[in-house]
Amino acid sequence: MIEIRGVSKRFGRVVALDRVSFEVRNGEVVGYVGPNGAGKTTTIRIAVGVLPPDAGDVYIDGYSVLREKALASSRVGWVPESPIFEQEFKALDYFTYLATYKGLSPSDARRLGRELLNEVGLGDAANRKLSTFSQGMKKRFALAVSMIGDPLNFIFDEVLSGLDPQGIAFFRGVVEEFRRRGKAVLFSSHILTEVQMIAQRVVFINRGRIVGVYTADEIARLASPALRIRLKHVDENVKNLLTRFGSIEVSENTVILREPRAEPSKILEELVKSGYSVEEFRISEERCLEELFMKLIKGEKV
Amino acid sequence: MRSAISIDFKRSLVRPATLIALVLFMLLGIGISYLILQVFAAVTRAVGFLGYYTLTNSTITITGVAYSIWGEKLGGEAVIHIENCTTSLAEAVWRENCVKIAEARASFTELLNTSIVLRLENAKAPNLRVRINVSTWYGALAIRSGEGFEVSTAFATSVDRSPQAPTSPTVRIRPPRAFVEPVPASPFGSKLFKLRDETIFVAYQVIPLRDVLKFFIFIERNLSVAPLLQYVVVLEGAGSCENVEVFYGYGNETVSSVNELSEAVARGELKPLANISTTSIVYAEAPRKAGESKALLVLRSGSSVYTEVFNLVDIQSLLKTPVTTAMVSQLSTPTTFLPVVFLYLAYVLVAKPRAVGALEFVLSMPVTRRDIYAVRFLAGVLTAITVSGVLVAVTTASTIAMLKASVDLTHVALLWLGLAISLIATYSLFYMLSTALRGGSYLAIAILAYILLWFALPIAATAIAITIGGVSKVAEVSNTIKYINPQVLFSYITSYILTQLTGESSVHYDAVLTALSTALWIATPLALGWAVFRKTNLSS
Numbered sequence: 117m118i119e120i121r122g123v124s125k126r127f128g129r130v131v132a133l134d135r136v137s138f139e140v141r142n143g144e145v146v147g148y149v150g151p152n153g154a155g156k157t158t159t160i161r162i163a164v165g166v167l168p169p170d171a172g173d174v175y176i177d178g179y180s181v182l183r184e185k186a187l188a189s190s191r192v193g194w195v196p197e198s199p200i201f202e203q204e205f206k207a208l209d210y211f212t213y214l215a216t217y218k219g220l221s222p223s224d225a226r227r228l229g230r231e232l233l234n235e236v237g238l239g240d241a242a243n244r245k246l247s248t249f250s251q252g253m254k255k256r257f258a259l260a261v262s263m264i265g266d267p268l269n270f271i272f273d274e275v276l277s278g279l280d281p282q283g284i285a286f287f288r289g290v291v292e293e294f295r296r297r298g299k300a301v302l303f304s305s306h307i308l309t310e311v312q313m314i315a316q317r318v319v320f321i322n323r324g325r326i327v328g329v330y331t332a333d334e335i336a337r338l339a340s341p342a343l344r345i346r347l348k349h350v351d352e353n354v355k356n357l358l359t360r361f362g363s364i365e366v367s368e369n370t371v372i373l374r375e376p377r378a379e380p381s382k383i384l385e386e387l388v389k390s391g392y393s394v395e396e397f398r399i400s401e402e403r404c405l406e407e408l409f410m411k412l413i414k415g416e417k418v
Numbered sequence: 419m420r421s422a423i424s425i426d427f428k429r430s431l432v433r434p435a436t437l438i439a440l441v442l443f444m445l446l447g448i449g450i451s452y453l454i455l456q457v458f459a460a461v462t463r464a465v466g467f468l469g470y471y472t473l474t475n476s477t478i479t480i481t482g483v484a485y486s487i488w489g490e491k492l493g494g495e496a497v498i499h500i501e502n503c504t505t506s507l508a509e510a511v512w513r514e515n516c517v518k519i520a521e522a523r524a525s526f527t528e529l530l531n532t533s534i535v536l537r538l539e540n541a542k543a544p545n546l547r548v549r550i551n552v553s554t555w556y557g558a559l560a561i562r563s564g565e566g567f568e569v570s571t572a573f574a575t576s577v578d579r580s581p582q583a584p585t586s587p588t589v590r591i592r593p594p595r596a597f598v599e600p601v602p603a604s605p606f607g608s609k610l611f612k613l614r615d616e617t618i619f620v621a622y623q624v625i626p627l628r629d630v631l632k633f634f635i636f637i638e639r640n641l642s643v644a645p646l647l648q649y650v651v652v653l654e655g656a657g658s659c660e661n662v663e664v665f666y667g668y669g670n671e672t673v674s675s676v677n678e679l680s681e682a683v684a685r686g687e688l689k690p691l692a693n694i695s696t697t698s699i700v701y702a703e704a705p706r707k708a709g710e711s712k713a714l715l716v717l718r719s720g721s722s723v724y725t726e727v728f729n730l731v732d733i734q735s736l737l738k739t740p741v742t743t744a745m746v747s748q749l750s751t752p753t754t755f756l757p758v759v760f761l762y763l764a765y766v767l768v769a770k771p772r773a774v775g776a777l778e779f780v781l782s783m784p785v786t787r788r789d790i791y792a793v794r795f796l797a798g799v800l801t802a803i804t805v806s807g808v809l810v811a812v813t814t815a816s817t818i819a820m821l822k823a824s825v826d827l828t829h830v831a832l833l834w835l836g837l838a839i840s841l842i843a844t845y846s847l848f849y850m851l852s853t854a855l856r857g858g859s860y861l862a863i864a865i866l867a868y869i870l871l872w873f874a875l876p877i878a879a880t881a882i883a884i885t886i887g888g889v890s891k892v893a894e895v896s897n898t899i900k901y902i903n904p905q906v907l908f909s910y911i912t913s914y915i916l917t918q919l920t921g922e923s924s925v926h927y928d929a930v931l932t933a934l935s936t937a938l939w940i941a942t943p944l945a946l947g948w949a950v951f952r953k954t955n956l957s958s
Contacts, residue, residue, distance in 0.1 A: 161778075196779070200779060213425045216425060
């Protein structure tokens with residue numbers, strides 16, 4: 117369990133975090149969402165003990181990161197957005213080096229290293245220098261290191277950014293697996309849809325303050341979907357027809373109908389009855405989530 | 419944590435920069451020994467030559483053996499010059515007023531024996547001079563090193579007049595200048611025996627080593643010779659020279675008759691060493707008797723007995739002081755440049771990973787900042803201990819191997835300790851800088867600090883001292899600023915050893931100030947570095 121309690125941090129005059137508090141329970145994936153510069157990475161750095169807070173504390177399974185750093189750090193794994201390692205090392209050697217900090221003997225560390233590197237898909241790269249690793253490989257390596265000692269808590273910071281579809285699928289699978297195994301996972305991203313797919317709860321942060329905490333169901337409810345309708349041609353009549361059901365945005369032959377006031381099937385029926393040729397008709401959640409996100413950021417009521 | 423220290427130590431040591439520096443310094447250590455050997459060979463004469471020449475009509479024959487001060491038979495290359503001098507030899511200055519009239523070269527493995535035919539305009543009374551350059555393993559070193567060393571392997575003598583019939587064997591030999599200094603502690607002599615109608619030439623060299631006496635005995639019968647040696651005594655005796663026996667023993671008693679010799683042999687006080695019936699060179703060795711300070715060599719030919727008593731001082735012990743002195747002095751050279759290795763190590767272990775943000779991920783492990791700070795410092799400490807150990811060991815081993823001299827192990831241990839602690843203090847300084855400065859800035863400031871402390875400060879202090887107080891002030895200022903250097907302990911220890919060995923001290927060091935300065939050089943930067951590191955942002 118990860119508990120973030122009243123954490124504040126300033127960088128000079130800039131308030132990076134202002135009394136941030138939330139928790140991640142075991143068996144739960146919590147999304148941590150906010151725009152760039154909102155304070156997500158600062159929160160995470162404090163949570164993993166690499167940055168001291170000005171106030172507040174973080175508890176990992178009840179151990180204070182400030183006062184019991186070693187105990188707390190041994191219970192949490194961290195995959196940073198852009199992992200940076202000492203480039204001169206080979207992957208397995210660096211794994212061994214870091215594992216010795218977790219109390220493993222060099223021989224045990226090497227054995228475990230081969231196993232975990234294999235598990236994260238780096239089995240063939242174990243003897244390659246870290247300086248030759250791509251961003252995706254570095255994240256996989258960081259994941260392997262974070263799995264040493266099989267901790268109960270994991271923190272993923274913007275882990276999906278910059279990954280290819282295969283990498284995204286891999287990390288989603290890992291997070292789902294961790295949740296299934298009862299681990300507490302904090303998963304940060306600036307893309308809500310990314311988080312919504314895997315998180316049971318989402319913590320929204322903006323300008324260093326928590327602006328909302330919602331469950332996945334609540335988000336689904338709050339984010340009323342938009343309809344994306346592509347027609348053979350768009351004229352004034354169809355615009356008037358659709359305006360009856362909600363606000364519209366028109367781009368060439370496509371109309372986005374926001375917050376529809378009727379069931380999608382009813383709207384489609386009306387269009388067909390009026391003789392319009394509908395080429396595409398689908399529910400688009402993406403924009404709706406973004407709007408929810410923007411509303412939260414702006415402090416509007418959702 | 420111990421494993422992490424071990425891995426950081428391993429990567430500090432087993433990295434190209436450290437290994438190249440270490441290999442260079444090891445080669446330098448061997449080079450230092452080589453240099454010591456050259457200096458030693460030149461100054462102390464590491465090579466000796468036992469021999470003689472004969473001049474018959476117009477043919478001069480050179481015969482002899484070369485040996486090292488450690489009792490090894492040496493082979494090599496001999497260059498023999500015959501010079502004819504225009505002035506009398508008594509007045510002639512070495513090599514001046516003399517013209518080379520013949521030259522011969524000869525390679526030899528054990529015995530040099532070469533003849534040269536001379537073309538003399540005035541064969542009746544030539545002022546001849548024989549000069550031999552023997553290039554052996556040791557001698558060759560000396561010759562290659564410059565003309566100044568050449569005297570150490572040049573064996574020369576002058577001929578006042580041609581030897582005549584064997585019945586007039588007296589030959590006056592003028593010791594050449596090159597032989598003024600005898601080989602250290604080695605009884606070195608030659609004797610001409612006239613026994614009835616025969617003249618026996620006996621030259622010997624006894625080399626006392628720690629556990630063994632080595633004998634070189636050169637005997638030539640029925641000969642009129644001019645031995646190529648510096649101390650020559652002509653003895654005339656009577657007896658048979660059919661058989662020459664050699665005995666050795668320990669003690670201070672001389673043996674003056676065959677009866678006394680027989681009794682001494684019967685009592686076991688003298689032991690036979692060799693039996694020579696014809697022209698011969700004897701290489702022999704006998705175990706040294708513990709506690710004896712004198713030994714004697716006895717030659718018997720028929721009823722004639724000759725005894726020589728000589729002091730037993732083993733050469734290795736005599737060499738200890740000059741060898742250790744040279745080693746200590748020469749170790750200062752790599753010590754001046756070793757800080758560069760530790761400047762670089764602090765860059766690799768802290769400044770560089772901190773600059774790119776790589777320490778952040780390390781800190782996410784179950785460790786504290788203090789652990790990381792301590793681990794990487796201790797890795798440098800272990801590297802300092804290892805590098806200094808290897809350097810001192812290689813220098814010592816190569817010195818012992820090349821010079822076959824014993825070195826006081828306490829001195830070696832002190833040198834290691836002094837060098838290791840000095841390097842730790844040096845590393846502490848650069849470590850502090852690496853916590854406060856990143857990447858390129860660190861390198862610039864660290865190099866500046868190195869130049870300032872190791873080179874600029876002493877020069878500047880000397881200049882200031884001369885400006886404000888004249889030359890007399892320099893020593894006073896130098897005595898003060900020598901503590902403003904992380905390597906003051908090594909300087910103190912070298913000064914201490916040299917004082918112990920030679921009884922002289924060129925620079926006075928205060929032991930308390932040295933200890934205090936060293937402790938401060940280690941502790942202060944370490945504490946300041948920690949004060950910075952505990953607060954510093956380790957993210958990129």
